[in-house]
Amino acid sequence: xxxxxxxxxxxxxxxxxxxxxxxxxxxxxxxxxxxxxxxxxxxxxxxxxxxxxxxxxxxxxxxxxxxxxxxxxxxxxxxxxxxxxxxxxxxxxxxxxxxxxxxxxxxxxxxxxxxxxxxxxxxxxx
Numbered sequence: 001x002x003x004x005x006x007x008x009x010x011x012x013x014x015x016x017x018x019x020x021x022x023x024x025x026x027x028x029x030x031x032x033x034x035x036x037x038x039x040x041x042x043x044x045x046x047x048x049x050x051x052x053x054x055x056x057x058x059x060x061x062x063x064x065x066x067x068x069x070x071x072x073x074x075x076x077x078x079x080x081x082x083x084x085x086x087x088x089x090x091x092x093x094x095x096x097x098x099x100x101x102x103x104x105x106x107x108x109x110x111x112x113x114x115x116x117x118x119x120x121x122x123x124x125x126x
Contacts, residue, residue, distance in 0.1 A: 018080060018083045018084070018087075019083075021083075021087055022037070022083050022086065022087065025086070025087060025090055029090050029091070029094050032090060032093055032094045032097060033086065033090045033094075036086050036089055036090050036093055037082070037083075037086045040082045040085055040086060040089075041075065041082060044074075044075035044078055044082060045068070045071050045072050045075040046071070047071075047075075048070070048071035048072075048074035048075050049067055049068050049070070049071030049072075050071075051071075052067050052070050052071055052074070053067045053071075
């Protein structure tokens with residue numbers, strides 16, 4: 001046997017599916033990724049329901065539920081696009097949340113907040 005027979009050509013790692021990438025992002029970002037995905041889902045369902053409802057005049061509750069169901073079906077068709085949007089938006093939203101949390105923590109600390117002064121904390125006597 002030669003060295004060429006012993007060494008198999010190196011295979012590139014298999015491409016991850018959208019589902020696997022979304023699960024990894026849920027694991028990394030937690031609630032932020034889940035809220036982003038669900039928000040996009042609800043917006044898609046509402047948007048499609050409104051668009052369908054504008055073209056259809058439901059006459060009763062069953063008609064309204066039919067429009068919402070049709071909106072849900074149309075939103076399911078856009079799931080791969082929503083997953084891609086979630087994968088792109090979640091890191092940016094997480095950065096904004098972290099930045100806002102840091103700003104809130106700094107302001108909440110009385111030692112660093114110039115608005116809280118011990119002279120203004122005293123109550124005037126009646």
